[in-house]
Amino acid sequence: MTECAYxxxxxxYAEPVFIEELRSGMRISTGSFCDYDCLLAYLEARRLAPGR
Ligand SMILES: [Zn+2]
Known part of the structure; x- marks a missing residue:
């Protein structure tokens, strides 16, 4: 079973979205998401880092 990272x-059961990142030349699985809504919400949440 794969859980949505968000x-x-x-x-x-949905249309899962899997994303990977290149970090220091290595491909790292960032997470799986139910759909693009969760993916976007997750990326948004990361971008809104504290201290701004
Ligand atoms: Zn989700």
């Missing part, structure tokens, strides 16, 4: 739901 809302924690299982992603299998």
């Amino acid at each position: 809302c924690g739901n299982e992603v299998e």
Whole structure:
């Protein structure tokens, strides 16, 4: 079972989105998401880092 990295739901029943990042030349799996809404919300939350 794969859980959405944002809302924690299982992603299998929907249309899951998987993303990877290149970090220091290594490909790192960032997470799985139920759909693009969760993906965007997750990226938004990361961008809104404290101290701004
Ligand atoms: Zn989700």
